[in-house]
Amino acid sequence: MxxxxxxxxxxxxxxxxxxxxxxxxxxxxxxxxxxxxxxxxxxxxxxxxxxxxxxxxxxxxxxxxxxxxxxxxxxxxxxxxxxxxxxxxxxxxxxxxxxxxxxxxxxxxxxxxxxxxxxxxxxxxxxxxxxxxxxxxxxxxxxxxxxxxxxxxxxxxATGTWNQPNPVGRSGIEAIGESEAHAASFITSPLPDPLGADSEDFAGKTILVLGAGHSAANTIISLGRLQ
Incomplete structure (x- = not known):
C-alpha cells in the first residue's frame, strides 16, 4: 500500500x-x-x-x-x-x-x-x-x-547545512557570547559580499576571517579588493 x-x-x-x-x-x-x-x-x-x-x-x-x-x-x-x-x-x-x-x-x-x-x-x-x-x-x-x-x-x-553553520567555538559548540555577537551583527553569515551588498558593513573596519578553506580565501580576496 x-x-x-x-x-x-x-x-x-x-x-x-x-x-x-x-x-x-x-x-x-x-x-x-x-x-x-x-x-x-x-x-x-x-x-x-x-x-x-x-x-x-x-x-x-x-x-x-x-x-x-x-x-x-x-x-x-x-x-x-x-x-x-x-x-x-x-x-x-x-x-x-x-x-x-x-x-x-x-x-x-x-x-x-x-x-x-x-x-x-x-x-x-x-x-x-x-x-x-x-x-x-x-x-x-x-x-x-x-x-x-x-x-x-x-x-x-536534501536541506543542506547553510542554516546550520559551524560554530565559532571549539569542540563543535558555540563560544561563550557567540549568540549575542550574532544578534549584534558582529559575526556575519557565511560567504558575505564585501564588494556588493555588504560593502558598507566591512569598509573601514578590521575584520577577522574564521576558516582556512576556499570560502575563507574568496572572502579574504574580496576584502583585499575592498580595501
Missing part, C-alpha cells in the same frame, strides 16, 4: 532536484518540499560567489537527460566555473521548470517534524510499535496558512 504514496524530497536545491530527477527517470512518484519561495533559495544568498568546481562536476546525469530532452536547453561550457547566480539561471531554474518536475515542487513548506504513521491511521510509538520501519512517514510542514501534514513512503533530506 505504501506504493500509493510519493517519495518526498526536502529541499529544492541542486541535491534535491537531482534526487527528484532520478526518481522521475525511474517512474517514481515524487514530491519536493521547499521552505523558500523559489528554487535554490539558499544559493541566492551567495550568488556572487564562484563555485569551486567547473560545470562538468555540477550537473547531475539524470537532470542533464531531462533538460536535454526539452530541446531548448543549452549546456554551459563544461570547464567554466559558474557563479551562484549562473548556477541558478542556467541549470536549477530550467530544471525546476521542466514539465515533469514543475508540478512536483511545492514552495513555502518548511518541514518541522518527521515521524511514522500506520496505514490504518493509527499513531506509532517511538520505541515499541511493531513494524515501525514499514510504516508510512508523517511529515509536518509550516506554511503561511498554518501547519500541514503529509504522508510519504520514503523521505530524502
Amino acid at each position: 505504501t506504493e500509493n504514496y510519493p517519495v518526498v524530497v526536502i529541499g529544492a536545491g541542486p541535491t534535491g532536484l537531482a534526487a527528484a530527477a532520478h526518481l522521475i527517470e525511474q517512474d517514481q512518484e515524487v514530491l519536493v518540499l521547499e521552505a523558500g519561495a523559489s528554487v535554490g533559495a539558499t544559493i541566492k544568498q551567495w550568488k556572487h560567489i564562484k563555485l569551486f568546481s567547473p560545470w562538468r562536476f555540477n550537473i547531475d546525469a539524470a537532470a542533464r537527460r531531462l533538460l536535454e530532452n526539452t530541446g531548448d536547453w543549452v549546456a554551459p561550457r563544461e570547464t567554466k566555473l559558474p557563479t551562484g547566480a549562473e548556477f541558478l539561471e542556467q541549470y536549477l531554474e530550467p530544471l525546476a521548470s521542466h514539465p515533469k518536475l514543475i508540478s512536483q515542487i511545492i514552495y513555502g513548506h518548511r518541514v518541522t517534524k518527521i515521524s511514522r504513521l500506520h496505514q490504518d491511521g493509527r499513531g506509532v510509538d517511538k520505541a515499541r510499535t511493531a513494524d515501525r520501519d514499514e510504516s508510512l512517514f508523517l511529515i509536518r510542514t509550516e506554511t503561511a496558512q498554518g501547519a500541514v501534514d503529509l504522508q510519504a513512503r520514503a523521505v530524502i533530506d
